Every structure is written in C-alpha cells, then in structure tokens.
Amino acid sequence: MKEEQIKKAYEAAKARYAEFGIDTDKAIETLEHTPISLHCWQADDVVGFERGEAASGGIQTTGNYPGRARNIDELRADIDEVTSMLAGPMRLNLHETYGEFGGKFVDRDQVEPKHFEGWMQWAKERGLKLDFNSTSFSHPKSGYLTLSNPDKSIRDFWIEHTKRCRRIADAMGKYQGDPCIMNIWIHDGSKDYTVEKYRYREILKNSLDEILAEKLPNMKSCLEAKLFGIGLEAYTVGSHDFYAGYCAKNNVIYTLDTGHYEPTENVSDAVSALLLFVPELMLHVSRPMHWDSDHVTLFDDNTRNLFVELVRANALSRAHIGLDYFDASINRIGAYIIGVRAAQKSLLQAFLEPLAQLRKYEDEGKWFERLALMEEEKTLPMGAVYDYFNLKNGKPVAEDYLAEVEKYEREVLSKRN
Numbered sequence: 001m002k003e004e005q006i007k008k009a010y011e012a013a014k015a016r017y018a019e020f021g022i023d024t025d026k027a028i029e030t031l032e033h034t035p036i037s038l039h040c041w042q043a044d045d046v047v048g049f050e051r052g053e054a055a056s057g058g059i060q061t062t063g064n065y066p067g068r069a070r071n072i073d074e075l076r077a078d079i080d081e082v083t084s085m086l087a088g089p090m091r092l093n094l095h096e097t098y099g100e101f102g103g104k105f106v107d108r109d110q111v112e113p114k115h116f117e118g119w120m121q122w123a124k125e126r127g128l129k130l131d132f133n134s135t136s137f138s139h140p141k142s143g144y145l146t147l148s149n150p151d152k153s154i155r156d157f158w159i160e161h162t163k164r165c166r167r168i169a170d171a172m173g174k175y176q177g178d179p180c181i182m183n184i185w186i187h188d189g190s191k192d193y194t195v196e197k198y199r200y201r202e203i204l205k206n207s208l209d210e211i212l213a214e215k216l217p218n219m220k221s222c223l224e225a226k227l228f229g230i231g232l233e234a235y236t237v238g239s240h241d242f243y244a245g246y247c248a249k250n251n252v253i254y255t256l257d258t259g260h261y262e263p264t265e266n267v268s269d270a271v272s273a274l275l276l277f278v279p280e281l282m283l284h285v286s287r288p289m290h291w292d293s294d295h296v297t298l299f300d301d302n303t304r305n306l307f308v309e310l311v312r313a314n315a316l317s318r319a320h321i322g323l324d325y326f327d328a329s330i331n332r333i334g335a336y337i338i339g340v341r342a343a344q345k346s347l348l349q350a351f352l353e354p355l356a357q358l359r360k361y362e363d364e365g366k367w368f369e370r371l372a373l374m375e376e377e378k379t380l381p382m383g384a385v386y387d388y389f390n391l392k393n394g395k396p397v398a399e400d401y402l403a404e405v406e407k408y409e410r411e412v413l414s415k416r417n
C-alpha cells in the first residue's frame, strides 16, 4: 500500500471517530503499549527439545506442512522473523520442554533456571520479555493423572516439576525486571465415567496448595481450566468451576482459553464474571472449531467480544494477553502473523468503541439506539487506523507481509526437510 494513501485514509478515520469523541492517536498509543505473548509452540507443533516427539496428553497437532522448527536455533530464527513483521510489544511464552538442555536428557523433576539462561539472554537482547509454562504432557509419567494422581510417587514427580518451573519463572522475571507469567495447565481427566471426581479434585487442590505456597516475587502463577482433553472426554479434574473456585479463594490468576468452552457458549461473558473475584486474567486467545481444535486466531466475533469485554470492564491492565494455537497445516510463520494481527485488530476496535455514547443510550433506556450504534460501529474505519499503526511503526501494512512470509519460506523453511 502507498504511504500517501494510508495517511489520507487515517486522517479521514480520525475525523470520523472524533465525531464520537474518540481519539485515534490515543488508541494507537495504547496498542503500542499492549504486549502480546507469542506462544513458542506454534513454530514446532508443540514438540519441544526434550524428546523430539509429537505432543500427547490431551492435546494434538494436526497437519504436516513443511518447515517445522527442529531445534532451538531454528525456533529462534522463526521468532525473529515473526517479530520483524509485527508492530507493538511482543513477549515470548516458553514451555518447560523448550529448555536448552545441551544435548543431554534432563527430566522434568531435574530442570533448573540454568537451562533457560540462554533464552533469557537471547530475549533480553531483543527487548522481549519471557513468560513460562510447566509441561505435564508428552511424558511417560503423564498418564491420565499428574498433579491429581493418587499414586504419591507420580504426584510428587509433577509437584517437584511444577515447583521447579515456578523458580525458573521467578529467575526469568528477575532477569528481565518484569514479572514472568507462568501458566499451569494439566490435562488430568478420565476417558470414561469415573466415580472418583471429588477425590481427584481434592488431591489437585492439595497439590496446588503445596506448589503455590512458595513465595516468589518475580513471577505470577495462573491456572488454566479446560472442558476436556483428547482421550479424556468424560471428566476434567481442572474444570472451570474447580479453578474459578480455587483462584477466587486463593487470589490466583485465572487463565481463560477461548478454546476451552462449549461450542455455543459466549466465552467473553466470563471476563466480567471472573474479574470481580480473581486478581487478573491470563488470556489464551485461540479458535476452536467444533472443539478445542487450536486453529489460528482470527478477527472474529469471539476474539472481538473478548477484548471488548475487557475494555468495557476497564481491565486492560489486569489481563495478560497470549496466543495459544498450533496449526501444522499452513505456513507456521504466517499463522503467527495472522493471529497476532487478529488480536491487535480486536483490541484496537475495542479501544475505538463509542462507549460513552452507548452507555448514555443504555442509561436512558434507548435500546434501539444502542443496538443501532453497535451495528454501525462494526463498519467504522478501524482498518485505516490499524494500517496507520503499522506504517507508523515501520512494519508491513495490510497484505504487504505476505511477500516477506513467502520469501522466508523459499529461503529458509523449504530447506529444512
């Protein structure tokens, strides 16, 4: 797109939004200060560097598009490529299985901050902050139950793992001078009906109590609820009710993954309900198709409503935004860009909502007017503002990034097989 044209369109958009008293420059500035945490696992189909095997344990990646990152250097090169095309601050979200193990096998109950020192340095050189995740899937001891396992030896193995991960996150947070957000998701559940629902949940509660007892000032823990995992369809120990209760009672951050709800459920409704009782939210912005399929995040109603609810609740500062999907059927670099841009567009549209006017209509009982304006707002020129945001930050505008993704595929990804 031509610079001249982008600027002209932006000026027109700015004037249009000003009619509602909305300052587009301010919205852009807010976007420039809203980090999005890139999930490292889109680059390599959630394989990691521990044992080089496909993910198992409740989740599954589908597709075999060529060019998967096979080692730490390739993964880093891919992340560099991705961030080179994106405006606005990014973070990088690592799983424990992406440690720098130096060719040795380091089991989950042996992992230490030193296995992530290389990542910390690498990230700092790029101005990227790190987030972290314990990894209880894809391991011989994963089975159906980890932290909720009645077998003490298996349970203790995972408790030890999760404790160590929290210390790694704390080391990262200290190094980067900004809290590292550590997510705990476990796949624990049952394929078929179980008569021990209460028992497993009670065990999980006790395991979490033990894990979270250690005070670590440079990290924040969050707990991710889920509907069900693959092969674990009948029961999920860490359900929404379980974690909503746990997080509310213990003042822990709740992770809301947009793929972890019933297909007809309005996920965004959970934002205001949870925020009244938990300190903060971690968002895993994803796209479920029929189930938790982890398709690439899009600028769709689900994503838009999520951020609109966050802004309406005036809670942007209480949310950590991360992406979570793994599509192995298309160019993985492109998948990152589509997802980040979709999240940014959704955020921007939420910042640009004529909220004062909508609230006024609502207070006055003018419901036709409220509905009409909500319809009109959908086609306000947000795209011109987003284009200008990218131009201003020296990044490709609109579809201009396609050529770069294709070039990287030709020159780098296609040589990997």
Ligand code: RNT
Pocket: 041, 046, 059, 133, 185, 224, 226, 257, 284, 292, 324
């Ligand atoms: C799984 C959860 C979890 C994972 C990552 C890899 O259903 O969404 O967040 O996707 O930890």
Ligand code: ZN
Pocket: 185, 224, 257, 284, 324
């Ligand atoms: Zn998730």
